[in-house]
Structures are given as C-alpha cells and as structure tokens.
Amino acid sequence: MNAAIRYYTRSGNTEKLAMAIADATDIPANSVDEPLSEPVDVLFLGCSYYAFDVDEAVKKFITDNCANIKEIVLFGTSAMMRSMKKPIKKVTDAVGISVGEEEFHCRGTFGALHKGRPNQSDCKNVVEFTKKVLAKRNGL
Numbered sequence: 001m002n003a004a005i006r007y008y009t010r011s012g013n014t015e016k017l018a019m020a021i022a023d024a025t026d027i028p029a030n031s032v033d034e035p036l037s038e039p040v041d042v043l044f045l046g047c048s049y050y051a052f053d054v055d056e057a058v059k060k061f062i063t064d065n066c067a068n069i070k071e072i073v074l075f076g077t078s079a080m081m082r083s084m085k086k087p088i089k090k091v092t093d094a095v096g097i098s099v100g101e102e103e104f105h106c107r108g109t110f111g112a113l114h115k116g117r118p119n120q121s122d123c124k125n126v127v128e129f130t131k132k133v134l135a136k137r138n139g140l
C-alpha cells in the first residue's frame with residue numbers, strides 16, 4: 001500500500017495540515033501543481049471551500065491524474081462548511097475514483113474568523129486521523 005499527499009492552499013491553512021502529516025509520516029506533501037509520477041493506493045488530498053466550492057485547480061488535478069489514483073481521502077479547512085465530499089465526488093464519480101468514507105475537517109482562519117486555526121491541536125488531530133487511515137488500509 002503506498003500513499004501520497006497533495007494540497008491546494010490560498011492562505012496557508014490547508015498547507016499547515018499537509019505539512020503536519022508529512023512531518024509525522026515521512027510522506028512528502030506537495031501542492032496540486034505537482035502531478036503524481038506513479039500510481040498511488042491512497043491519495044490524501046487537502047482542500048478548502050471558496051465561495052461554496054473547491055478550487056478548479058483541485059478538480060483539474062484529479063482529472064489529470066485519475067489514472068494514478070485508486071482512492072482519495074480528504075482533509076481540509078474552511079470557515080463554515082464541513083465535508084468537501086459533495087464537490088469532490090462530482091469529479092471523482094466522473095473518472096471512477098473512490099473517495100474514502102473517512103474525512104478530516106477543521107476550521108481555518110478567514111479574516112477575523114477562527115484566528116490561529118488550524119492550531120497545534122488541529123495538526124495533532126489530522127496526524128492521528130491520517131495514521132488511523134493508513135493503519136486501516138494496511139489491514140492493521
């Protein structure tokens with residue numbers, strides 16, 4: 001079982017989570033500008049909501065790299081909304097990629113809202129979440 005991390009960020013909130021996961025798992029975290037160079041069993045994909053949708057760059061990454069992705073597990077930040085499955089599944093369903101049942105979400109700073117988020121505790125929680133998913137996919 002192999003895994004990769006990709007993320008999209010505008011102000012660094014989701015990148016913070018991606019880097020925490022990378023530090024704890026030794027799986028390199030790169031932005032969605034970096035295509036997958038080999039097939040992955042699980043892609044941890046970090047993204048956020050902007051005007052009730054995920055960015056086009058995230059959708060394009062999924063479509064462009066679909067041949068190399070077996071499953072996507074989502075993590076992300078936002079100011080109000082939670083699950084990103086709805087906009088993501090519109091894309092993954094079209095190209096036949098499964099989206100893991102599990103998803104990590106926390107608040108991200110947006111102007112005066114949620115200052116300091118994601119914080120240390122959010123980073124700890126996303127690491128725990130990722131380790132649990134990895135253990136499960138490894139049959140542990």
Ligand SMILES: Cc1cc2nc3c(=O)[nH]c(=O)nc-3n(C[C@H](O)[C@H](O)[C@H](O)COP(=O)(O)O)c2cc1C
Pocket residue numbers: 008009010011012013014015048049050051052053077078079080081082107108109110
């Ligand atoms: C232009 C813009 C639009 C946003 N729209 C939403 C939204 O519709 N729903 C929501 O919950 N958060 C919204 N947010 C808040 C972001 O999802 C939140 O700040 C997130 O943590 C940003 O992550 P990033 O720094 O990784 O880009 C918006 C932020 C921006 C800048």
